[in-house]
Amino acid sequence: MKIGLDIMGGDFAPEANVSGAILANKELPQDTSIVLFGDQDVVREKLVELGGNPDDFEIVHAPDVITMHDHPTRAIPQKPNSTISKGFDLLASGEIQAFASTGNTGAMLVGAIYKVNAVPGIIRPCITSTIPNIKGGNSLILDVGANADCKPDVLYQFAILGSMYAKEVYGIENPKVGLLNIGEEETKGNLLTQSAFKLMQDTTDFNFTGNIEGRDIFTGKVDVIVCDGFTGNVVLKQAEGLFGLMQKRGLRDEYFDRFNYENYGGTPILGVNSNVIIGHGISNDIAVKNMLLHSYDVTKSKLTDKIKEAIN
Amino acid sequence: MKIGLDIMGGDFAPEANVSGAILANKELPQDTSIVLFGDQDVVREKLVELGGNPDDFEIVHAPDVITMHDHPTRAIPQKPNSTISKGFDLLASGEIQAFASTGNTGAMLVGAIYKVNAVPGIIRPCITSTIPNIKGGNSLILDVGANADCKPDVLYQFAILGSMYAKEVYGIENPKVGLLNIGEEETKGNLLTQSAFKLMQDTTDFNFTGNIEGRDIFTGKVDVIVCDGFTGNVVLKQAEGLFGLMQKRGLRDEYFDRFNYENYGGTPILGVNSNVIIGHGISNDIAVKNMLLHSYDVTKSKLTDKIKEAIN
Incomplete structure (x- = not known):
């Protein structure tokens, strides 16, 4: 399983996200890896600075950022190289199985609905x-x-x-x-x-x-x-x-x-065709770690597939 | 000023109400009296039992009770001799200037709207x-x-x-x-x-x-x-x-x-032509006392008259 993480989301980006990813990586099973979305130089630099091993992570270069001030419905088409846009691209193509961010909730919702789409039948x-x-x-x-x-x-x-x-x-x-x-x-x-x-x-x-x-x-x-x-x-x-x-x-x-809030870390958007997890903007490294572990649990449970079956 | 009190309202009626009235009577100004609505024998008996002086209060005989199970819109016409119905009769005729109850909130609202009426212009x-x-x-x-x-x-x-x-x-x-x-x-x-x-x-x-x-x-x-x-x-x-x-x-x-909640005791229904104060059903004697003191403050402030002026 591959879980994508937006390293630019939230008030304490990128440190809290990178640090949270390092912590989560120690607890996740061997067959699961974390894919970090961000400027690749920043990601590598922060990984080293915060005591992580860059070889433990995949990195997807996404140099642009959707901020809290960007308009949620316009941000994704306007910023195709942003962490959130790239995250949804790989989620939609199936290269990652979950995507998590503590960033702009509106943009995450729009991405979930327009890039991975609502489950047919979900209003x-x-x-x-x-x-x-x-x-x-x-x-x-x-x-x-x-x-x-x-x-x-x-x-x-x-x-x-x-x-x-x-x-x-x-x-x-x-x-x-x-x-x-x-x-x-x-x-x-x-x-x-x-x-x-x-x-x-x-x-x-x-x-x-x-x-x-x-x-x-x-x-x-x-x-x-x-x-x-x-x-x-x-x-x-x-x-x-x-x-x-x-x-x-x-x-x-x-x-x-x-x-x-640290205990919960994040929550899935229910009713879309993949695993999209959003976290609180004030998340620290522990919250990000728990968001990633919850992303694993949600994905592992095959909740999305079961919702599709139940609705259709 | 005369403030009416329903002695049968709330979970601890009639004791909490009668006891609250005795307490409030000690704190209210000389020119203000409390009018107790209830079965006159019960009111007198409880006043004596709880250490009050029956001469300090006016009593309006209202032997019937609107309970929490009565339908709010039907209760008042169906039970004309209930404490709440009698209270609104005297409030509408101007014999009392305020009416307070910890009883059926729905019936109190209905009484306020249909017996003393909304201030013209208040939706x-x-x-x-x-x-x-x-x-x-x-x-x-x-x-x-x-x-x-x-x-x-x-x-x-x-x-x-x-x-x-x-x-x-x-x-x-x-x-x-x-x-x-x-x-x-x-x-x-x-x-x-x-x-x-x-x-x-x-x-x-x-x-x-x-x-x-x-x-x-x-x-x-x-x-x-x-x-x-x-x-x-x-x-x-x-x-x-x-x-x-x-x-x-x-x-x-x-x-x-x-x-x-004891500190507040009650709250007025805003936008009706008189002073109607409702209290919490779990009110004890302190809460009832404070509801009566608040009824005094609301009436004394001439809030209702000022609302009429402001809206028209």
Whole structure:
């Protein structure tokens, strides 16, 4: 397996990425290699500087960079020699099996949708986030920002995608799916969740357990929390904000330490024809390492192939 | 001033309400009295049992109760002798100047809208919540559940209502208003927030400072956070859930202690023709006391009259 990494993504590029790749390379199986996308001189120089062996990595020369200020939909055609554009070229041609970046999320989404394409039948690919729950496990929430406006049938597909991710990558059998809502009763909600509830209530496509409220996001009441990308993004950033305040104020314990983004590193874009993993822009080397290990787990699980089978 | 209190609201009725009324009565000015709505025998008995003096209170006999299981829109006409129905009767006739309850929020909303009516020009009355911010003050978020689906002009009015509440009751001059969104740039958001941003960006009706993200809810970046009632309800319950987990795990400090709902007690329904204050169903006596003191502050501020002037 070959996993591509954009060395220019995130706030601490290229060091955090190169360093993370060196760390991940020590933990990945022998038959898996990391392909670094960046200016080849910079990559080699940084590898040596940070104690890595250039012979352990493949390097794809990509001297240009899509920054956070580039327009997501225009960036890829405008910068064909950027790390992200080159990454998607090799992902689309099958030369690499996964591509990971902590860079411009919008450009990653556009690349995923226009260069490797949505799985036929998937209306809207989406992004998940992993939420540590108080029971000791993880719950998934999706969508967390790729689709600000959703229709009920899109939420229905998110439930399928989230269930498959929970099962195939996190090993959760028959994952419980909850619809994020403003009351537990089926009549509660906005027009979107009321309609989505009706679509979901008698389904056999996934294990729907009903509505959940904001207070249940962290309790592990369900394994997969389904919502539109606007709500999910607000939830995620609110949790990050509160966790950040707790850290600043020295309030920590075993449970809340699990909120540290470093532990998760990255999350796949679900519903596209290959393994695209995006990481947080503030990622350090540990987060990048974990993003690469998660890329391995996602690819190894053949989640993408299983989604294709399930949808068609 | 006369403030009405439903003694049958909430999980700990009637004790928590009667006890809260006794506590509030000691702190309210001489010219203000509390009117208790409930079965008169129960009210008198509980007053004596809990150490209050029945002569300090007016009692309105209301032997029936709207429970949490009653349908909000049908409960008031179906139960004319309930505490909530009687409360709204006296509020509508001007015999009391405020009415407070920790009972069925839906019934309170329906009573507010159909018995005292929305202020002419207000499209949708709404509910706020007070969020302690890290700067030491409070931020308001609205709507938190009265209106799950909103149009952009409704969010615009929420900004006016929230600004006036922040100024008149919390004494915040020229309160900063932020639109809760999934990015700070004006192009970010769902269809609702993108349109609302356009309506707000050049306004002189309130001090609009732009979009804020989930991570800024607690930072005091703005004084008034505007969102639809679905998003606001999820935000509020998520914060309550996380605060509850922190409490259970013994993680506390001066800032997070301010999240205790007891401190706030209640919140007015904004945009109706009188002072209607709703409290949390889990309210204890301290929370009820603070709900009554807040009812006094809201009524004293003449917020309702000022909203009428501003809207017309």
